[in-house]
Amino acid sequence: MAEGIRDKVVVLGMGCTKFGERWEAGPEDLAVEAFTECLADAQIEKKDIQASWLGSHIDEINIGKGGNFLGLTLKLPLIPVTRTENFCASGTEAFRGACYGVASGAYDIALAFGVEKLKDTGYGGLPDSPAFGQVQAMIGPNATAPGMFAQIATAYSAKYNVPMDRIKEAMAHISWKSHQNGAKNPRAHLRKPIPIEQIMGAPMIAYPLGLFDCCGVSDGSSCAIVTTPEIASKIKPNDPQVKVKALQVAVSSGEEALYTKWDGAGMITTREAAKRAYAEAGIKNPREEISMMEVHDCFSITEFATMEDLGISAPGTAADDILAGFYDLDGQIPCQPDGGLKCFGHPIAASGLRMLFEMYNQLLGRWPEDRAVKDPKYGLTHNLGGVPNQNVCSIAIVGLD
C-alpha cells in the first residue's frame, strides 16, 4: 500500500519575483529573477540540480511548449526539463514532479519552476482560449472564468438557503482581509487596503461577483529547490527543515459537469484531495492542526467554498467563520497571509509555487512581525484550476518537524 512521501523531501530553497504588471519583464526576466533568489537561498550551485519540472499554462502567449524555455533561459546543463500543464495546478504539479523525483531516489536535488507572463494579451482577464478542446469551444457557453466560478454562489445560496446578501458580505470580508494582508507585502501586485464599502459597491463582473471579488491577472515566477533530509542536513546543518507532508491532486470525473448529483456549491475534487492530503500528512483534525493556508482565491467565492471543502468550516457555515475573522491574519487559521491571488494576481503556473513560497518563509519565521503567522507548524496550499464543474485541484501541506 502506497504511503505517500511524508517527510521524504525537504524544501532547500525558494525564490519568487514581485508579481504584477511587469511591462518591463518577459518570462525570461521573471525566471532569472526567481531562480537567482532560489539558488542563493538553497546554497547550492546550478550544476548540483539534476532535474527540473517547469509549470506553465497559457500556450497562446508566455513561453510556448515543452521544457526548452527553462534550459535555454537558465542555461541548464542538459538536464531533463519536463513541462507540466494542469491549469492552475501547473506550478504545484511541477513541485510534485520534483518532489517525486527526489523521493523516488532518482535524483538528489531537483528544481520546480513556475512562470507565467500574461500581461501581453492586450486585454483584462485571462486569455480566451479553447481550454477544454475544440468541441467545447463550439458548443460550450460564451463563458469566462468569473462567470463559471460565480455560479458557485447561486448554487450555494440555493442549497444552503443562505441569502445572497449574506454571501456577498462574506465574500467582501474575504477580499477585504486579503487586501489588508497584501498591503504589507512588497512582492504583491495590489498593495492597497480596500474599504468594505468600496468592495460591496464595486461594479458587477459576473453576478454576484463584483470587481473586488475577482483576482487580477499578473506576471510572475516562483521556484523551489528540493532535496532529501539527509542532503539538506549536510548543506544547511543548523537550519530547521521545511518538509513536504503531503501532495495530492484530484481531477474532475465528469460527474460535476454532466451528472445531476453534484450540488455546485463546492468542489468535490477539493474534498477528495483534502481527505487524501490529511491522510498522507497524518493530520486528524485540520481545523485544529493546520496553522495557515494559501488557497485558490481566484474569486472570493472560490475561497468561500474552499473553507468548507477543506473541512475547516462545516458545510453551510463558511460565512459565519469568515465574518467572525477566523481566517484573518490574527484569526485561528490565517488564510492568504501574503495577500493571496487577490493581491498577487494570478500568473497561472507561478501561483502554486508562490503559495508554497509564503508557507516556507512563514515556517522559517522570515517575515516581519506585522505579517508573520504565530508559531506555525503546518501550512497548506490549494489550487483549483479549470472551472468548478471541470477542475483540477492540488493540495500541498508543508511543515516543520
Add this chain to the structure above:
Amino acid sequence: MVGIRSYGGYVPRYRMNRMVVFGSMGWLNPANIMNAQGEKAVANFDEDAVTMASAAATDCIAGFDRESIGGVYFASTTASYKERLCANLISGSLATSEAVRTADFANGLKAGTTALIAALDAVAAGSANNVVVGAGDCRLGKMGSVQELMFGDGAAAMLVGDTDVIAEFKGAYSTGHDFVDHMRGAESKYDRQWEERWIRDIGFGQFLPEAITGLCEKLGMAPTDFTKVIYPCYYGGARKAINKKIGFEGEVVQDNMQAIIGDAGTAQSLMMLAKALEDAAPGDKLLVLSYGSGCDALAFEVTDAIKDLPKRRGISGCLARRAELDSYTKYMVWRRMCDPEMGLRGEEQKWTRWSLHWRWHKAMLGLIGSRCLACGTQQYPPQRVCVNPDCGAIDQMEPVIVSDKGGKVASFTSDMLAASTNPPAMYGSVNINGGGRYVFDFTDCTIDELAVGREVEFSFRVKMHDAVRDITNYFWKAVPVAEGVE
C-alpha cells in the same frame, strides 16, 4: 388525401415600436412618419432565418414521429449560407432521419409557398411523405428606409402529408414575373425597392387578382367561395382596392399582422396561414397567396381532423411572449449594420473545424445525447463511458434526443466580461429533464428571470458568427419558460 397535417409559427420575442426607428432615423426621411405606426418583430441577436424556421418547424412537428419525416424544405431570402444547405441545418435541429429529401427555396418572396407546393406535389406523387416546409426571413432595409419600418422577422412551418390532414390541398396556380419591385444583388445586405406607387398598382394591384382568377378558373370556383383569404400586402389602400375588386369582405380577409410583426418575406403567407389555422373550423375554404417575383395561389379545405390536432404554440403563442426592444442602436448591432467595438477579447479567432463538426453534427444540431443501457442514465453530450460514477459502463449507449425535454437551472450567472453583442452573457448549468447536465447559454431572458430550479426549454440558436470566414454556427440555448405562458 393530400394536405397539411400540422402547422407551426414563430415570432421573435423582441418587438420594436416603429417610432423608436423613426425617432432615430426620422431626421433623414421625415416622410417615413407615415410608416411609423405599430411595431415590428425583431430577431434576437442569436436568431436568423434558419433558427426561426427551425423554431416554427419544431412547433409544427410536436407530437409527430421524427422518423416519419420524409423531407425538409426551407424557404428564405436571408439564409445564412449561399453554399451549405440550410434545410439540412433545420433537418438536423429536428433530429430527423438523414434519409430525407432536403432542399432550399430562395430568392423570390414567393419561395415559401413554392416550397409548400413542391411538398404537396411530392406527397401527391407518392415520392415523399411528411415533408416539413419551413420559411423564415430576416430582411434588412437601409437605415432610414421605408423597408426598415415595414419589414419584420418571423417564420412558419407546415407539415405536408397524406394522412390525418387538417387542410386538404385542392390545387394551386402560379405566375412568374421578372417584376423587380424589390431586389438584392448577390453581394448586397439591404433591400432596394422601386417606386411604391408602381409596386402597389401593378405589383399587388394587378398580379394578386390575376393569380386569384387563375386559380378559381382552374378549380371551377368563385373567389367568394372562400371563407378565408390570405395574402401579403402592407399597403392599406391596395388591400382595400383588391378586396373591393374581388369581393372580399370583413372577416374573410386574414389580417397581415403588419401592425404587430411586419412583412416577413418568404414566411409572410405561411405565417398568416398558420395564424388562420389556429382558428379554422372544418369546412373552411382557405385561399393562400404569396407575392414576390410572381404569385402562387393555393386552395385548401379544412377537415374534421383539425379538431384532433393538439394546440400548437403558433403565432399567437409567440406573440404573447413579448419584450420591448427600445434601442435602435442595439437593433443595428444585432443585425450587423454597424461595426461596434467588441474589445480585444472579441477579436480572438474561433475556428470551425468541419471534420470535427461532422463527427459531432448530430449532437450539435439535434441536441442528441446518449442513454446508458446499463444504468439508464441520460447524458449530454453523448459519452462513450457512462458518467454515472456508480456505473461507468463503456460503449453501452443508445442515442437520445434531449432537445424537447427542457430542464431546470442548477446554477447561473450573468457575465459582463464575455464578449457579446447582447451583454451580459448569461449561462449556467442546466439539469436536463430525464437526466444529464450541461452548461448552456441562456437567451430570451434577463438575469431577473433566472433562478435555481427555474424551468427552461431548449431553443436552436446562432451560437457564433465568424465574420472573418463568414461562418454561422448553430447550437442550442436554454430559454426560461415564462410563468403563465405556454
